[in-house]
Amino acid sequence: MGLVxxxxxxxxxxxxxxxxxxxxxxxxxxxxxFFWGVWLSEDTVCRQTxxxxxxxxxxxxxxxxxxxxxxxRWLATTRSWTAWWAR
Numbered sequence: 001m002g003l004v005x006x007x008x009x010x011x012x013x014x015x016x017x018x019x020x021x022x023x024x025x026x027x028x029x030x031x032x033x034f035f036w037g038v039w040l041s042e043d044t045v046c047r048q049t050x051x052x053x054x055x056x057x058x059x060x061x062x063x064x065x066x067x068x069x070x071x072x073r074w075l076a077t078t079r080s081w082t083a084w085w086a087r
Contacts (some may be wrong), residue, residue, distance in 0.1 A: 012038060013048060020049030 018039035
C-alpha cells in the first residue's frame with residue numbers, strides 16, 4: 001500500500017504536511033477531518049509536518065553539498081586552465 005513511517009499513506013502525509021505548513025496544526029487537523037474524513041490529533045499533524053520538513057531540509061542540504069562539490073571541481077579545473085593559458 002506504500003505506507004511511510006507513522007502508518008499514513010504517502011498521499012495523506014503530503015496533505016498533512018501541506019496543511020500543517022500553511023495553518024495552525026489544530027486547524028489543519030480540523031480541515032483533514034472535514035475534507036478527507038481522516039481524524040488526526042493536533043500532535044500527530046505537528047509531528048508529521050515537522051518530520052516532512054526535516055526530510056525536506058535533509059534533501060536540500062544534500063543537493064547544496066552536491067552543487068558545492070561540483071563548483072569546487074569546476075573552479076579547480078578553471079584555475080589550472082587559466083594558469084596554463086597565462087603562461
